[in-house]
Amino acid sequence: MKLTVGTIPEVDYGDYSDLMTMPHLYDSIASDFTSSGIPLPDAIDCQVNGNSNQFWSLTMTYPRSGLHQKEIQPNKWIMEDCDPKHVHQWFKIIHITPELDNVVVEAEHISALLANSTVADDIQLNGATAQDLGNQILNQMQEQREFTFYSDVNKVSKVNIQGGQQASNLFIDPDQEGDTVTQSVLGLFGGEFDFDNWNIRHSKRIGRDSGIKVTYGKNIKTTFSQDKNIQNMYTGAVFVAKYVPGQAIAKNNWQGWATWESTYDSVGITYMAGGNINIYDCPVDGQKIIGTLQNGMKLHLGQIVNDGSFTPDGKYQINTVNSDSWYPIAQSDGGGWIDSKWINFDTSGGLCN
DSSP: OOOBOSOOOOOOGGGOOSOOSSOEEESOTTSOTTSOOEEOTTOSEEEEEOOTTSOOEEEEEEETTSTTGGGOOTTOEEEEOSBTTBOSEEEEEEEEEEOSSEEEEEEEEGGGGGGGOEEOSOEEEEEEEHHHHHHHHHHHOBSOOOOEEEEOOOOEEEEEEOSSEEHHHHHHOOOOSSSSOOSSHHHHHOOEEEEETTEEEEESOOSOOOOBOOOOOOOOOOOOOOOEEOTTOOSOOOOOOOOOOOOOBOOTTOTTSTTOOOOOOEEEEOOOSSSOEEEESOSBTTOOEEEEEOTTOEEEEOOOBOTTOBOTTSOOBOOBGGGOOEEEBOGGGTOOEEEGGGOEEOTTSOEEO
């Protein structure tokens, strides 16, 4: 590929309309941006910077003696052009640095509000396009914003995103080296983003390659200053709770207690030594007495059920009363459950108290 090092052709601004001659200040995002707001003609300098697949940022230098210096505060908004094709863009003031004669104002493009919205739930899609994923992110994120998303990238991919992530990361996190693909629009589908206020456009390639290599430098001055910075100040929070179910437990109202599946091969004769033995409707907490054992009663008993066993269908764990072992009684003998600690088999196979 031929590489040309030279001067970038100047833009013919006559081809564009509605270009701004100065930045304008607004109170909030709810302001009417079609109005002129507060013009800042005495701004010393106002620059907008942008890098590939990152949100625009604005830096403005304003005199401390300026007409509207006291009105320039964090959380207010500035309207300024980014370039001839991105005009009237909105920037939220996040950082103000007073200097000797001026203040330096830093602001983020409105698209950076995506960092304040969280996608709480997982997103799992098969054969999805970038448009499908972008729509899911905007529909699920909290708090909701007025963003629209359009992609002309036709690649399809499997999406497996864990919930609880910032919407901004799910759009612009780049793919990393390694075998695992970054689960984001950019990581899964590649391409480039173009941010135009509430509109997010995703294309295989934004703009064109002029073949000109651009190199630049920037001087840095060090001064003592006091910052007003709201970058790490939070005025609200989105809490995400994820429920991971544990083992299901068999309750006293489980329908299978009365029709317990077992082989009722053990047969015995009860022997009472001065008392009755209760029969219960189940072996777990909340059980109810449904009868008592009488002396000489012949019973058919099923296989013993121990604490921590499972129901015959394998779905529910049984936590028995007092962690004792229990016997189910055959339906032919009236059904129910009896605590094993009250009964013992004798050597002849009989059942006794």
